[in-house]
Amino acid sequence: MNIESTEEVNLKYIFRKLEKAFKAFLRICVSIFQFYKKKWALFLGILIIGFISGYILDSKYGFSKKYTQEIIIEPKYESKKYIYDFVNSLKDNLKEPSFLKRVNLDSNLVKNLYDVKVNPIIKATDVLDNLHRKYGSKEDFHEIIESYDPRVLEKEKYRDFYRYDRLVFVYRTNHTDNLKLSKNILEHIDSNSYFQKILDQNITQTEKNLKENKKTLKYLDDYLEKLNKAPIETDKDLIMIGDESELPTISSLLTRKQTLLNTITNQENILVLNNKLFDVVDRGEIVLLRTGISKKMIIKMPLLLFLMVSFLFAIKKMPSRIIRYINS
Structure with a gap:
């Protein structure tokens, strides 16, 4: 109690x-x-x-300071989708040690990367060129393009229309190795084994065709020179080009020569300009970007x-x- x-x-x-x-x-x-x-x-x-x-x-x-580097690239061999997918998943991939090893990057350097993105450089002429190649010149595509919202033209289905793309690296600080980071990433993109096989095959075939076309061009030059020196005695040396019923004339041979010269020029351009997965058109320097108060x-x-x-x-x-x- x-x-x-x-x-x-x-x-x-x-x-x-x-x-x-x-x-x-x-x-x-x-x-x-x-x-x-x-x-x-x-x-x-x-x-x-x-x-x-x-x-x-x-x-x-109190300005938020970031440092940005813009790189203009020209993708080749229908590699645009691969490049966009690679860049869009890059920030997640950089968290994996195995990926950093393949790209030859240090984890401390990667921490300085704030953002990375890629966008097409929208030019109406690029779109028009693609439309005319596909559908000819029957329709007035200029009015169609002008009626489109630029945000619509940035969508994925229009990316292949544009020749150039802008790759943007944004860094937290102006570190001396920032340029190394962007350089290594671009080299890794360019070293893709699948596209390297396509590239090697295209280069090999182009070199072979170029060699044959140069032989044909030399033959045409020799024949035209011979025809020019002895026009009356060339009946027995006539060659057949096109239909069997058509005999070659100097005009037709010159046209053939010009076509062949254009083909050779294009093939030489491929060997010089299209020997990589993409070309770097402009590699900008790192500049200060004030992102706002x-x-x-x-x-x-x-x-x-x-x-x-x-x-x-x-x-x-x-x-x-x-x-x-x-x-x-």
Whole structure:
């Protein structure tokens, strides 16, 4: 019986203490509310001053700085989709140690990479050239292209229409090895084994065709020279080009020669210009990019001034409250 009464007394004591603490907490909340209600004009002015000073500091020092490098590339051999897929998944792949090893990159260097993206350089002439190659010149494609929204033309189904693409690397800091990172990534893209087989086969076939066409060109030159020197004695040396019923004339042979020269020029261009998966048209330098105001101080300054003034008022009233507490 004594034990139960003792427990009951202890519970009542605990509840009284909790009730007293709760009332004290409520008194504090009410007093804080009354204080700010009384000083609302002062603290409103402090907040306004804080916002203005924070905006000034952000405008002068608070720009979010990033460093960007733009590289213009010209994809070849229908490799555009592969390049886009590779770049779009690059940030995730850079988290894998095995991938970093293949690309020959250091993990510390990769941490400096903020973003990487690739977008087509939209030119209406590129689209028109593709449309005319596919459908001829029967329709007025200019009006169709002009009616399209540029955001629509950026979609994946139009990518192959454009000749050039812009590859953008964004870095957090201007590190000396940033150029190495972009260089190694481009070299890794260019070393794709599947496209290398296509590239090697195309180069080999082009070299073979070029050799044969040069032989044919030499034969035509020799024949035209012979025909020019002895036009009457060439009946027995006539060659047949095209239908058997058609005899070659100087005009037709010259046309054939010009066609052959154009073909040889195109093949030489392939060997010189199309010997890689893509060509780097322009490799830009790393430049400072201000991405906008960080808006850090515009939030911190009003809060800091608000807390400082509140703290000063609290210190000012602290001695009198301590004395009242001691006397009570």
